[in-house]
Amino acid sequence: MTVAQFETVSLYLGVGGLIAYMIFVMFRLARESGAGRMGTLVIFLSLGLGIMGFAAKSVIQLLIDV
Numbered sequence: 001m002t003v004a005q006f007e008t009v010s011l012y013l014g015v016g017g018l019i020a021y022m023i024f025v026m027f028r029l030a031r032e033s034g035a036g037r038m039g040t041l042v043i044f045l046s047l048g049l050g051i052m053g054f055a056a057k058s059v060i061q062l063l064i065d066v
Contacts, residue, residue, distance in 0.1 A: 019051050 001009075026047050030040040 015054060019054070022047070022051070 026043055029035075030043045033039070035043060
């Protein structure tokens with residue numbers, strides 16, 4: 001395994017773990033604050049945009065072959 005391959009795998013595993021933790025934190029925040037359905041939706045939509053941006057970046061890189 002080359003250094004570049006290790007860095008790529010580490011990036012996706014590390015960021016994937018952080019994303020999973022962020023989803024857990026968003027769920028706890030919604031539950032403990034008593035946000036209700038609409039509040040929970042707003043929490044997940046607003047804080048989930050960062051996750052969408054990371055995924056979109058990966059897809060765009062695949063599409064333009066960078």
